[in-house]
Amino acid sequence: MNDYVSFVKKMACEILEMLAEGLKIQPRNTFNKLVMNEESDSIFRLNHYPPCLDDQFKGGNLIGFGEHTDPQIISVLRSNNTFGLQILLKDGNWVSIPPDQTSFFINVGDSLQVMTNGMFKSVRHRVVANKSKSRLSMIYFGGQPLCKKIAPLPSLMKGGDSVYQEFTWFEYKKSAYRSRLAENRLGEFEKIAAS
Numbered sequence: 001m002n003d004y005v006s007f008v009k010k011m012a013c014e015i016l017e018m019l020a021e022g023l024k025i026q027p028r029n030t031f032n033k034l035v036m037n038e039e040s041d042s043i044f045r046l047n048h049y050p051p052c053l054d055d056q057f058k059g060g061n062l063i064g065f066g067e068h069t070d071p072q073i074i075s076v077l078r079s080n081n082t083f084g085l086q087i088l089l090k091d092g093n094w095v096s097i098p099p100d101q102t103s104f105f106i107n108v109g110d111s112l113q114v115m116t117n118g119m120f121k122s123v124r125h126r127v128v129a130n131k132s133k134s135r136l137s138m139i140y141f142g143g144q145p146l147c148k149k150i151a152p153l154p155s156l157m158k159g160g161d162s163v164y165q166e167f168t169w170f171e172y173k174k175s176a177y178r179s180r181l182a183e184n185r186l187g188e189f190e191k192i193a194a195s
């Protein structure tokens with residue numbers, strides 16, 4: 001397991017470096033150095049969703065993991081071949097992500113959304129229970145140290161305004177623990193546009 005975590009951490013860092021390069025951010029290690037920092041608040045989670053019998057569905061979706069956005073910078077998910085993960089589209093529809101045990105599913109976290117001033121979105125997702133098969137997933141969440149300040153990068157504001165106030169990862173977590181899973185945890189840090 002330690003080997004797997006080291007591998008996905010390295011991959012997450014390489015992806016973050018490529019993102020910075022694509023966005024012409026200098027230095028190129030702006031994002032990945034946060035995850036590589038010895039004090040980075042990264043976690044690894046294993047989820048198991050047992051199959052749910054038909055009569056528990058009562059016609060609707062039975063939720064295995066409620067809707068939310070991932071808080072950290074980047075999430076690297078792998079699952080078995082069981083459907084369940086869905087993402088919310090802008091039009092309000094949920095779409096299923098086809099499971100593929102040979103692929104990684106990469107998610108932008110709230111922190112990356114803030115650092116890119118909303119250019120990259122942390123997509124809302126959830127897991128619905130499967131009627132016949134159990135789902136297993138493992139996710140590495142690459143985060144920053146608790147004391148690190150999170151704010152939009154000046155080079156990405158291009159003369160526009162910052163959409164978020166600066167806050168520390170510790171402040172985000174403190175406020176997230178007080179909130180419900182489905183809440184927009186960035187709401188508290190959004191700047192109100194002057195009218």
Ligand SMILES: O=C(O)CCC(=O)C(=O)O
Pocket residue numbers: 045047065070077079084085125126127136137139
């Ligand atoms: O189990 C999954 O596919 C996703 C779980 C998830 O979104 C999470 O652990 O944050």
Ligand SMILES: [Fe+2]
Pocket residue numbers: 068069070125
């Ligand atoms: Fe998630």
